[in-house]
Amino acid sequence: MADKKKMSVAEILAAARAADGGAAAGAAKADAGEEPASPAAASPKPVPGKPAGAAKPTGEAKPAAGGARPSVSDILAMARGNKEPGATATKPAAEPKAKPAAAAKPAAAAKPAAPVAGGTKGVERDTASILAAARGGAKPGPVSKAEAPPRPAAKPKPAEPAAAKALPRVVPLKPTRAPLAAKKQDAEGEDRRSFLQIATGSFLAVGFTALSVTTGLFTLGLARFFFPNVLAEPPSKFKVGFREGFPAGKVETKFVAQYGVWVVNGEFQGQQQIYALKTVCTHLGCTPSWLEAEQKFKCPCHGSGFYKDGINFEGPAPRPLERYAIRLSDDGQLEVDKGRSFQEELGQWADPASYVNV
Numbered sequence: 543m544a545d546k547k548k549m550s551v552a553e554i555l556a557a558a559r560a561a562d563g564g565a566a567a568g569a570a571k572a573d574a575g576e577e578p579a580s581p582a583a584a585s586p587k588p589v590p591g592k593p594a595g596a597a598k599p600t601g602e603a604k605p606a607a608g609g610a611r612p613s614v615s616d617i618l619a620m621a622r623g624n625k626e627p628g629a630t631a632t633k634p635a636a637e638p639k640a641k642p643a644a645a646a647k648p649a650a651a652a653k654p655a656a657p658v659a660g661g662t663k664g665v666e667r668d669t670a671s672i673l674a675a676a677r678g679g680a681k682p683g684p685v686s687k688a689e690a691p692p693r694p695a696a697k698p699k700p701a702e703p704a705a706a707k708a709l710p711r712v713v714p715l716k717p718t719r720a721p722l723a724a725k726k727q728d729a730e731g732e733d734r735r736s737f738l739q740i741a742t743g744s745f746l747a748v749g750f751t752a753l754s755v756t757t758g759l760f761t762l763g764l765a766r767f768f769f770p771n772v773l774a775e776p777p778s779k780f781k782v783g784f785r786e787g788f789p790a791g792k793v794e795t796k797f798v799a800q801y802g803v804w805v806v807n808g809e810f811q812g813q814q815q816i817y818a819l820k821t822v823c824t825h826l827g828c829t830p831s832w833l834e835a836e837q838k839f840k841c842p843c844h845g846s847g848f849y850k851d852g853i854n855f856e857g858p859a860p861r862p863l864e865r866y867a868i869r870l871s872d873d874g875q876l877e878v879d880k881g882r883s884f885q886e887e888l889g890q891w892a893d894p895a896s897y898v899n900v
């Protein structure tokens with residue numbers, strides 16, 4: 543008995559499938575209280591002293607009597623006949639006491655016949671689902687939504703730190719792509735603005751520079767007006783040397799460039815004198831030249847000519863040359879004073895200030 547109770551799953555399945563084949567006949571006989579015709583269909587081996595039904599797998603009756611766990615055969619029968627395990631367990635538990643022979647009849651043998659008679663013979667169950675249902679106590683085979691076990695509740699998400707919730711999420715700005723035409727227009731506008739800025743800056747710079755230069759020149763002219771260059775003028779009185787340095791008939795020209803004066807030791811109206819002639823032509827103001835060979839002063843501008851004593855004799859000059867004042871200074875030198883001039887046509891050459899006697 544112990545060996546039969548410990549039947550392997552394969553043996554149980556084999557027995558169940560074998561019973562599936564002759565379920566109709568076995569079930570009918572079992573209901574009528576007859577012994578099964580085939581030992582394989584009813585019971586593997588009859589045990590003496592015990593009802594023939596007890597020879598059926600006791601594992602099937604044991605759970606039914608206890609009412610706690612259905613046997614594999616019951617589960618298989620239920621799977622094929624859609625029968626609840628509680629119903630199979632209660633029925634065998636009541637029958638063994640009243641009808642030993644009937645109770646000995648395998649409930650599993652009677653139950654498996656029901657599905658065949660009930661018309662569910664064509665429903666095939668795969669072994670894996672049947673075994674899974676047998677071990678887990680769940681309904682084998684496909685299940686509906688109502689029968690499906692509830693899904694595990696979703697795991698609650700870990701709460702975010704308070705600091706993370708408080709801080710606003712920084713959303714990176716997406717770079718905007720300006721159209722190519724807009725970029726080109728922006729570049730042209732930038733070029734025009736740059737050109738206008740440069741042109742305006744250039745005009746302003748030129749204007750301010752010109753204004754600065756004009757103001758500087760005006761300031762310099764004003765300063766020159768208030769401080770005239772009077773010191774550039776030569777002194778009106780200057781010494782030319784001793785009388786011995788001017789022999790008779792000599793015309794000294796070395797003071798022309800510096801003082802504009804000829805110092806002459808000549809004869810005028812029969813009197814030998816030393817006098818100072820002004821080097822300015824009486825025509826239009828040119829400077830005549832002394833021509834030693836011709837013993838005359840010749841104006842290069844219009845050809846006026848003057849004698850050694852200064853009397854004009856040719857050219858457009860209207861009157862004789864003028865004289866400066868001359869005198870003997872305290873040191874014996876001749877001193878010329880350009881502050882005074884004497885004109886012959888006015889009779890001023892007769893003034894003793896206009897000559898020094900030799």
Ligand code: FES
Nearest residue numbers: 823825826841844
């Ligand atoms: Fe001397 Fe005319 S300026 S001749």
